[in-house]
Amino acid sequence: MTDISDKVLGKIAEENIAPRPRWHFIAQNVILWSSGMIFLVIGALAVSMMIFVFQNGAWEIRHALGYGWFGHAMKIFPLLWFVTFVLFILIARWAVSHTKKGYKYPLRFVVPIIIFASILLGFSIHLFGVSKPVDDGFGRRLPGYATLDARRDHLINRPTVGRIAGVVKSPEGTQFTLFDQKRDITWTVDADDVPDASQVHIVEGQFVLVVGDKIGEQEFHADDIHFMEEVKDGFLRGKKNPGGPLKEPKKP
């Protein structure tokens, strides 16, 4: 069988086959590890975006919107970012198993470590306030991407299911107008059935969420009102209802 080694050496000489230089493998390794770092950052970004969405998911007015905890969570669930996160985990797992020594480590240790690292980094990214600019950037550039602002607005402002939101203008007795700045619509709201304790707090300039029924093109009958305030990042957040707990929304 000595001719196999002779044949191979002959072929090496004949075809000028040369070993790949060491720097080729060093570069390969650098690329693999760099890609790994990039995947880690993408995964962490996905985590920070999920934190951002859940943190600003209008939980404080969940009751007014008529959802249970699970239902509300499903309404605001950031599917794109969750899928990105899962994809990252799979790619990172593949990358680790292809490093020089990565295959020695069982997946049941590697995957939790990757998940933990990206969650930790994701929290840090979120604390730096990167999430909203990223959300806005995706909203501007990615067709079909709904920013959190747009999703909150869709959640809160749905006249056909009995919810409108905006700024109180010209309150007069149990009537007031509500200006929806985003849509440039002015509603006439009849707040006669709203509990007295809430009515006294309907003042000019107050942001409110009105729950009730649409009774005309731009007319709304209010069963209850939820008071809101503008917080950082420009979101409207529900504040403690000075009129006491909200009534359960009317079931259709």
Next chain:
Amino acid sequence: MSAEASDEQLAIRAGSDPQAFGVLMMRYQDKLMRYIIRKSSVPPEIAEDVLQESFIKAYQNINSFDADLSFSSWMYRIVHNTTISHWRKENIRPEGNQATVDDAFLAKIVDEGDLVADIDQDFLRQNIDRILRELPEKYREVLVLKYIDDKNYTEISDILKKPMGTVATLLHRAKAQFKKQCEKSQDVEIFN
């Protein structure tokens, strides 16, 4: 070229000296040839082509050899991957192991105690090739590496690029499957 130089020393030298690589080929060609034949049902001429291709790949990638790994495991891994690529290219599945299964293998596998204690040794000796061929590839592979090629768990882990825990599990299941196949075959033979 010192005949006493270790495989790893020769591998590091081979990056700039093809003759060092030649020495390595001489040391490994016989056992790797047997390994290729055991892994697949190809005739020796095809096995030789696969081995040549493996050696060329090894030479081209010799500068990636890391002395943290044994040269033996590194080379076996290349041959393992080249053999699988060959199957995919030729669109064939390995039909069996023409295992050089001898009494030494039998003794090793019987030494496992509870494994084949109840099986008639003569029956086993006559049918072991067929029984091995009937096992799924992932089980046959680890049994062959462990009991015919005498690889330890670390070496099998490095060759197959699987964690040691996975190798241990595969071997455990392979032995259980092997025992089950032996018992089934023996029962069929008695019935016939």
